[in-house]
Amino acid sequence: MTYGDFAMSILNHPNDRQALILFMRQPQAGQVKTRLAATHGDQFALELYVKLLRRTLGVCLTFQQGRPNVDLLVFATPAAAIPEIARDFPGPWRLLPQTDGHLGRRMDQAFATCRQLGYRRTVLVGTDLCDLDATDLEAAFAELVRAPVVLGPAADGGFYLVGLRPVSHLAFHPKTWGTSSVYARTRAAFGAAGLIVRSLAVRHDLDTADDLARIQRDPLFTSRVSVIVPTRHRPEQVKPFLDRIRTGLWPGDEILLVHPAAPGPVQPLPAACDHLHRSIRVLPSALGRGRQLNAGAGAATGDLLWFLHDDCQPPAGFGYHLHRFAARTDQALGCFRLAFEPSCPELDLIAAWANLRTRIRHRPYGDQGLFCRRRIYDQIGGFQRPMLMEDVEFVRRALTLGGLTIIDEPIRTAPSRYLERGIWRASLQNHLLMLLHALGIDDATLYRLYYGRSPAKG
Numbered sequence: 001m002t003y004g005d006f007a008m009s010i011l012n013h014p015n016d017r018q019a020l021i022l023f024m025r026q027p028q029a030g031q032v033k034t035r036l037a038a039t040h041g042d043q044f045a046l047e048l049y050v051k052l053l054r055r056t057l058g059v060c061l062t063f064q065q066g067r068p069n070v071d072l073l074v075f076a077t078p079a080a081a082i083p084e085i086a087r088d089f090p091g092p093w094r095l096l097p098q099t100d101g102h103l104g105r106r107m108d109q110a111f112a113t114c115r116q117l118g119y120r121r122t123v124l125v126g127t128d129l130c131d132l133d134a135t136d137l138e139a140a141f142a143e144l145v146r147a148p149v150v151l152g153p154a155a156d157g158g159f160y161l162v163g164l165r166p167v168s169h170l171a172f173h174p175k176t177w178g179t180s181s182v183y184a185r186t187r188a189a190f191g192a193a194g195l196i197v198r199s200l201a202v203r204h205d206l207d208t209a210d211d212l213a214r215i216q217r218d219p220l221f222t223s224r225v226s227v228i229v230p231t232r233h234r235p236e237q238v239k240p241f242l243d244r245i246r247t248g249l250w251p252g253d254e255i256l257l258v259h260p261a262a263p264g265p266v267q268p269l270p271a272a273c274d275h276l277h278r279s280i281r282v283l284p285s286a287l288g289r290g291r292q293l294n295a296g297a298g299a300a301t302g303d304l305l306w307f308l309h310d311d312c313q314p315p316a317g318f319g320y321h322l323h324r325f326a327a328r329t330d331q332a333l334g335c336f337r338l339a340f341e342p343s344c345p346e347l348d349l350i351a352a353w354a355n356l357r358t359r360i361r362h363r364p365y366g367d368q369g370l371f372c373r374r375r376i377y378d379q380i381g382g383f384q385r386p387m388l389m390e391d392v393e394f395v396r397r398a399l400t401l402g403g404l405t406i407i408d409e410p411i412r413t414a415p416s417r418y419l420e421r422g423i424w425r426a427s428l429q430n431h432l433l434m435l436l437h438a439l440g441i442d443d444a445t446l447y448r449l450y451y452g453r454s455p456a457k458g
Contacts, residue, residue, distance in 0.1 A: 018070045018141060019114045020060055021124040023098065023107070024053055026081040027088075039209045047251035051221055052206060053127045054250055057091065058320020060125070063134040065409065070141075071119075075110050090247055091316040104172035107162070115166045123150070123163040128205040130215050136161065136200055143198040149190045151183065152200040158182040160203050223326035225253040225319070225371075226302030230292035231310040232260060235282050238310050245308070246277050248319045255280045256300055258292040287455065289366075290383035290390030297377055306371040307391075311416065313341065314369060315409040322371055325405055332402030333395060334371045335364035339410035346423045347415050362404045366391030367413045376401055387447045387455055389437045 025032055033045035057074075064070050072093040076085050079097035086095050099109040107124060114122040121144045123137060136152060140163045143150040152161030157180030190197045204214055215221040227245055231238055235257055245255055261284035285295035293307055304326050308314070314336065325334045338354045340347040358364045370391065380397040383390040418426045433446055447455045 016069055016121070017119050018067075019117070019119040019122040020064065020070055020072050020137065021110055021114065021122060022056060022060055022072065022074045022093075023110070023124065023126050024074060024076050024085075025049075025127075026076065026078060026085050027053065033207070035207050036209065036212075048206065048221075049127070050251050052130065053089075054248075054317075054319055055220065055323075056125065056127045056129065056132060057089070057093075058317040058324070059132050059134050060137070061092070061317040061320070063137040073110075073114070075106075077106075088247060090244075108172035111164055111172075119166075121163065121165055123161060125152075125161045128207060129154075129160050129203050130206050130211075130218070130221070131203050132160065136203065139200055143200070147196040147198045149195050149197045150200065151187055151190075151197055153183045153202050155202050155204045156180060156207065157184070158205070159186060160205065161200060162186075219326035220323045223304050223323055224302040225249065225304045225306055225322050226296070226300030227253070227255045227306045227308055228258065228293055228296030228300060229255065229308050229310050230258050230285075230289045230296070233310060234259070235280075241310055242280055243277075244313065246279055248314070248316070249279065250319050250323060252302075253279065253319070254300070254302060256283055256296040257281070258283045258285045258296040260285055260287040260292065286386075288386035289388075290386040293390065294382045297374075297382060300374070303374045304371060305374060305377055306369065307366065308369055309367050309413065311414040312367060312369060313412040315407075315411065317409075318369075318411075321407045321409070325371065326373065328405060330402055331405045332372060332376050332400075333364075333398045334405040334407065335368040336407045336409060336411035338365075338368050339412045340415040340418075341412035343415070344423075347418065350418075350423070350427055358404075358406060362399055363392070363395060364404070364406075367411075369411045370395065372398055385443055387443045388433070388450060389443070389446065392434070392437065 027046055027050050029042040029046045030037065032049040036048065037045035060072055064072055074089075074093045074095050075098045076082060076095060077098040082095060082097055096110075096113065098106045100106075101109075110124060111122055121141060123140045123144070125132065125137070140150050140152065140161055144163050144165060148165045150161070150163035151159050154160045159182060187197050187199075205211065206215065227249070229238075229242075229245075235242070238257070242255060242257065249255070257280060259282060281299070283295055283299055285292040297305055304322060306322060318336075321336075322334075325331065328334075335358065338351045338358075340351055343351070354365065354368075358368065364370065376398055379401060380394070383394050384397075385393050415423075420426075421429070429450070433450060436446060436449070444455055
């Protein structure tokens with residue numbers, strides 16, 4: 001067994017409780033990225049901070065996946081804003097308040113909290129980095145197996161990460177932070193106490209106008225996602241669903257709710273929809289999911305299109321995966337792993353079969369949350385089937401232009417039709433329709449077989 005294998009066996013042991021701490025501040029104009037705000041304005045600085053925060057949360061969740069012994073703890077400030085932060089940033093993490101005082105004191109108290117909670121190894125990261133990766137977190141915890149302290153040096157002379165075994169130290173006591181000597185001073189303080197310090201790769205903060213050059217051409221920061229949701233429900237009926245999606249979006253992203261109505265140009269929100277967030281637009285379309293998806297794509301302003309059913313619940317951090325996909329120019333299409341909620345052994349089996357089919361045959365279905373770049377959508381001419389099997393045809397044609405990215409996190413869809421018709425009966429019907437589609441049966445006939453009525457009756 002290599003040392004790396006030995007370290008990973010320790011880190012993944014269920015009794016070895018580990019904490020990953022993220023330090024964040026409530027995003028408010030004028031309160032975040034103040035040096036950038038001085039040159040680019042408060043709103044620019046605010047949106048950049050939110051992107052960095054959501055990116056860091058995505059990296060943390062990616063690292064945490066498959067590691068049940070690692071807990072993600074988000075320490076936020078100000079403490080009075082915790083309820084608002086919990087509303088705007090929901091997720092599978094524990095939200096705790098930072099204490100008062102300078103940064104060093106707040107970090108020391110966060111580590112003390114983790115010691116009291118029984119964590120054996122703790123790593124703390126901030127939200128200013130544009131190039132943090134899950135492998136950095138993996139390396140940090142691995143180094144803590146053989147050393148009591150690990151530091152991640154930032155290019156500006158500070159540090160972006162500190163990891164400790166259960167220990168409190170005077171290295172956190174100085175009141176001056178944010179200078180170019182912080183990393184060297186902190187490392188020297190730990191060393192003077194006889195503690196071995198391991199260092200990670202250098203990473204980069206985004207604090208000044210000069211730093212922005214690092215992300216000017218990075219699609220993860222420059223792309224915009226348009227979420228296109230075909231529905232038969234009124235906006236107020238799907239508002240809880242829309243709010244869940246909205247809280248995971250990045251600045252500049254949008255949601256287009258497409259409802260069957262008389263076709264026409266994009267309309268402003270009616271008075272009945274004024275309770276919806278400004279990032280949400282309601283659009284009219286002719287009946288038919290393929291037509292609704294095309295109507296949404298036609299009105300979308302984003303360069304990445306996400307086609308989402310209104311009975312699906314995507315995983316936390318979905319925005320990170322979508323924006324990250326924007327940089328994968330060799331990939332034509334993306335999707336998530338399928339799961340049902342609520343579920344049962346029979347539905348778990350159906351989901352497992354769908355995921356196996358997706359991996360082997362590269363044929364995901366629409367309820368797996370298909371996404372692609374605008375360029376791919378335009379090249380294949382959008383959705384060609386107006387009523388049924390629009391996803392099957394779309395996937396087939398899209399994958400002639402590139403590969404398929406499968407996000408190994410579940411998108412949970414409601415099994416309503418399976419429960420209404422009977423699980424195995426509904427599954428058999430789905431496969432029969434697939435066969436009839438492959439044999440060239442027209443859309444209207446498939447619609448009647450599936451819904452028991454003609455398309456004209458809706």
